[in-house]
Amino acid sequence: MSWLTAEEALRALKTKPQTLYANVSRGRIRAKDDPADPRRRLYQSADVQRLAERHAGRRKTETVAAEAIRWGDPVLSSAISTIIGGRLFYRGRDAADLAEAATLEQTAALLWNGADVVSSSSAEAGHAAPSLQAAFVALAGRVTSDLPSLGRSPAALRREAQGVLSTVADALAPGRSDQPLHCRLAASWQRPDAADCLRRALVLLADHELNASTFAARVAASAGAALSAAVLSGMATLTGPLHGAAWQGVDALIEAATVLGAAQAIRRTLAQGNRLPAFGHPLYPDGDIRASALLSHFPLPRDFAELRDTGEAVVGEKVNLDFALAAMAAAFDLPKEAPIIMFSLARSAGWLAHAMEQIDSGDLIRPRARYAGPAPETDTRR
The missing domain is CATH 1.10.1660 (Multidrug-efflux Transporter Regulator; Chain: A; Domain 2)
Structure with a gap:
């Protein structure tokens, strides 16, 4: 850059x-x-x-x-979230400020434009661990039975969105229905001391404008697919290493730094022509506000602190949200897949908001391709 x-x-x-x-x-x-x-x-x-x-x-x-x-002008209108002046806003409210006290359920209510959201559960507490595979299976099961989204009122869609979010939550944060999702997640990982940071992370992860997974969810919704299908599309896209699974690159860099030292691990990565996955974000040239809002609320492990200080000095970019999620997982000794679990649970609220907004627009998202293949054959006999 x-x-x-x-x-x-x-x-x-x-x-x-x-x-x-x-x-x-x-x-x-x-x-x-x-x-x-x-x-x-x-x-x-x-x-x-x-x-x-x-x-x-x-x-x-x-x-x-x-x-x-490709990171250009907006390709469609949305009133859900935006990034202006290095700050993230949910329907005009600063997301970092919101994360000081709000829950994911309250954030979903905001993103869904006023709908009541409760963390209902059909799963029994203590009998399952958060599982991304279980979330995919549960959503796929709904897709074959849920009604298409077209021709249904906003109120009916919001009720269904609540059900879809509960389906995701049962897989990713199994627990008691009288507990908010961040408490259910902390309890399922047996890390009650992580509950407040989990709450903050879920709020900060809930939406991020028109990212790749959100665009995928909106495309599915624009075709009239069920809300569960839109969330399934978003979740599948999220698993890519350039999106929600980018934390794995941070873990790999930390592992290299443990063996070689932070400076040498960074030099080797850059010398190989690779970018550092833990640093910089195209929409936050002065630093990812989501990372700074999260990192200030838990002690940074020493290897992460060394990587941050060395990397910021070398590349001139501040650490991003992927770094913060990986550091948070290490600080609280969360399972290795914790970042993608948090990401999927939180972003499901955003995908549902975008799906409902897309349905309300009545537009089918159908770009044209710029053909770059061999010239079409022509029939010279005509």
Whole structure:
């Protein structure tokens, strides 16, 4: 990721400083402090170039669409969440502030635009451990019996969303129905001291604008699939190593640092042409607010602290949420798969919110492909 000074950005954009600053505040251009001079700011070159080309009128419609799929402009409207000025907002409320006291159930109610959400359970406490496989099986079972989402009222869909979330919770946070989900999760892992951090993590993970898994959920919902199918689509996408399973790369880096030392492990990773999975996020040039909101509430294990300090000095990027989830799992001695369990449980609330919003829009998400294969055969006899 390359960065430009203000002077370089202004030359590329051929505009005034006020316009540059306005584009930053609106999230069109990512910016961060200059490590060499904190009084100056640096601007993401790809964002600047994209706006410069747009202003010059050189982009065709298909180019705009292609770039929108790759960290570009929004490809559809949503009132659920957004990232502005390095902060994450759920329906206008700061997610980090919300995480100070809210539960996942309260956050889901906000994301679902006022629906009551309770952590009901059909599972018996103490007889199962959180299982991602069980969540997939349970959702797949619902898909074959749940009604399609089209032609149903918002109230009916919210009631079904409650049922789908309960199905996910029974698999990922089995426990007593009178307990909030973070307490059920802490109890199922026999880590009651982790309950408050689990609560914070679940709130911070509940939604994140139009990420890959949320887009997958919205595509399924746009075709009229059942809400359970939309969540199943999102959960399947989440398991990818470039998305919800990115914490595994952090664990691998920690393991290498344990053997080689943090500095050498980082140097080897960068020398091999790989990016450091624990650092940076394209939407948070000044640092992932979700990571900082979580890391301040538990003691950071020494190997994670060394990796953080060394890596931030070398790459000039702060640690991200994947690092925070891996560090939290290590700090509380949670099971190895704890990050993806937390991610899947929390994000299910967001997927359901987006699915219901997509259904309400009435639009089918159906992009066109830019064909790049061999030329079609033609019949010369015609």
